Amino acid sequence: MADRPFILGVSGSPHAQGTVQELLGLVLSGASKAGAETKIVNLYALDIVHEKGFYSEDPQKAIPENMPPDGITALYPEIVRADGIVLATPVYWANMSGIMKDFIDHLTPLENKDFALEGKVAAFIAASKENEGGVEMAAMSMVAALGQMGVLIPPNAILWYPGAWVNAENMVSSWAQIDAPKVGRNMVQLIELLRKHPIFWSS
Numbered sequence: 001m002a003d004r005p006f007i008l009g010v011s012g013s014p015h016a017q018g019t020v021q022e023l024l025g026l027v028l029s030g031a032s033k034a035g036a037e038t039k040i041v042n043l044y045a046l047d048i049v050h051e052k053g054f055y056s057e058d059p060q061k062a063i064p065e066n067m068p069p070d071g072i073t074a075l076y077p078e079i080v081r082a083d084g085i086v087l088a089t090p091v092y093w094a095n096m097s098g099i100m101k102d103f104i105d106h107l108t109p110l111e112n113k114d115f116a117l118e119g120k121v122a123a124f125i126a127a128s129k130e131n132e133g134g135v136e137m138a139a140m141s142m143v144a145a146l147g148q149m150g151v152l153i154p155p156n157a158i159l160w161y162p163g164a165w166v167n168a169e170n171m172v173s174s175w176a177q178i179d180a181p182k183v184g185r186n187m188v189q190l191i192e193l194l195r196k197h198p199i200f201w202s203s
């Protein structure tokens, strides 16, 4: 029997009880209920060395073995093993948090060496409880990078959540909280479908 789908959640928030963590937990609980193995990595708990720009100097140098070892390179085996990945960030100045950007930059050698992210299923969470603007840009910046790396995004899996948001009818809307567990479930469904009908994207 095949292994359970493995979905890795990556949090770029420093707050263990915050909105970002809440939504990430809801996505992963939906995935877990649908049969997945899940794990959350909190980037703030890791020692991180900034990306050194090897790709810009010589793409041949931008391979996992050449990266200065840090908390993110230590995660490479789990990132490669993951069938799905959920990136979750607070909105910091109309974009993702700096530590999430560090994480994405560290994916460069995985993408550069053998397109290791290609065909993985991905979901994205950007949240701001104050609703001061930029939540869409934060979400779509992550989507732009991971899209270039070849991930697949199931329906409704780009969650941007301006916190205590009031809709046109003056009703508090919490679509993100309602959608989040379904997103996790749908990631598992897509992963299982792809296992039954593998697609060789690059060949």
Ligand SMILES: Cc1cc2nc3c(=O)[nH]c(=O)nc-3n(C[C@H](O)[C@H](O)[C@H](O)COP(=O)(O)O)c2cc1C
Pocket: 013, 014, 015, 017, 018, 019, 020, 021, 090, 091, 092, 093, 094, 095, 127, 128, 129, 130, 131, 132, 133, 134, 135, 163
């Ligand atoms: C450095 C910094 C920049 C921020 N920039 C924005 C912003 O541009 N737009 C916004 O709506 N909220 C902004 N916020 C508020 C956070 O997005 C908000 O508090 C978020 O809910 C934090 O989520 P968390 O508690 O789950 O980490 C900023 C907060 C910090 C610390």
